[in-house]
Amino acid sequence: MDPRWSMETLLIHAGNEVVTAGPHHPTALPIYASTSYQVETPELLDQVMSGAVAGYSYARHGNPTVEAFVEAMVRLEEGESGIATASGMAAIDAAFYACDLGPSDLLLLSRDLYGASLNLAATVWGDSGIRVMTADFCNLDQLQHTLQVYQPKALLLEMISNPLLKVVDLPRVIEMAEAVGTQVIVDNTFTTPLMAQPLVMGADLVVHSATKYIGGHGDAMGGVVVGKRRYHDRLHQYLKLRGGVLGPFEAWLFHRGLKTLAVRFERQSANALDLAINLQDSGRFDHVYYPLLPNHATGAIAHQLFGGLGGAIVTLELKGGRDAVYSFIKRLKLVGSATTLGDVYTLCLYPAIASHRNQTPDERAEMGITDGTLRIAVGLEDPLDLTQDILNAAQ
Ligand SMILES: Cc1ncc(COP(=O)(O)O)c(C=O)c1O
Known part of the structure; x- marks a missing residue:
């Protein structure tokens, strides 16, 4: 994979290399519909389970079709690590988990977020002791004041608000968040990597409801989180323990969707x-x-x-x-x-x-x-x- 390839070329080819080793390989990504893998020796299985050696053991820990889709998303968002989830909501939940929110930490949300994202934070996370606050992210003076006074552990925003399509000046928000050590999560569902690459602008984590433009045909539900390397362990722990993994059929549809995105x-x-x-x-x-x-x-x-x-x-x-x-x-x-x-x-x-x-x-x-x-x-x-x-x- 040439690092100079453009977005259009990456959309067609990224991720394919995960399953295309060897002298004869399929042009299209195969669907690996297997929940488990027979690893040749117990020693090797031990190494795969520990993460010391790359490989597959059990589908909740990893699946080649899903990995191809994740790899493509990591490339497109120019991130360092990623996971695919059973829905966009699960991706947002995983991103909150990745930020290591503890009791009494503050989570700041854009007031204009998708309604269920607001509810997820207020109920599931609010009930476990996380303080949740909203702000108008288009009012930068007010936002700066909120960030300086409350110093949230993390914030979540969408660059184009739903449904009134207000655009947030993400580079400015990142600058202000960085100054107080707040982790920035961007829901890039409406914008896609074609309009914006938040990680390149300095955000910490990007989430997508792949159910939308990535799938594009209304026939698959899923989500993605992509972030910097330091989130790798918590993101994978989230999948292994909470279990909301993306299935291989959906991953295949999303990977195919990327080619025409x-x-x-x-x-x-x-x-x-x-x-x-x-x-x-x-x-x-x-x-x-x-x-x-x-x-x-x-x-x-x-x-x-x-x-x-x-x-x-x-x-x-x-x-x-x-x-x-x-x-x-x-x-x-x-x-x-x-x-x-x-x-x-x-x-x-x-x-x-x-x-x-x-x-x-x-x-x-x-x-x-x-x-x-x-x-x-x-x-x-x-x-x-x-x-x-x-x-x-x-x-
Ligand atoms: C911006 C945004 N983020 C997240 C979601 C949740 O995605 P899903 O329905 O795949 O769980 C949606 C759903 O409409 C959305 O519009």
């Missing part, structure tokens, strides 16, 4: 930009959110950080309340309604009953989410067909 994601982003412009020009919505639209609150940072890509989410503010949104969704013929994103199919999600249902209306209002807010995860259909479908539904 650049093509899919760039086209989906271009479609999203076209759609956002068309819908804004229509004047039929109270607001159209897209990071690269000229009126976007954090557009300048998006242009600076994301190399011309804006991501594949467009969020609409519909006129009328919940009833109007329900009627709109029922009139859609091409855009589906499902609680996910990142697929080749365009899907809408109503945050008030899905991603943010556990927040009170007041909490949602504080985040800028109303009963008229609807998120569109743009797929690979023709943006003109999508525009037509959405405008027809917005009668």
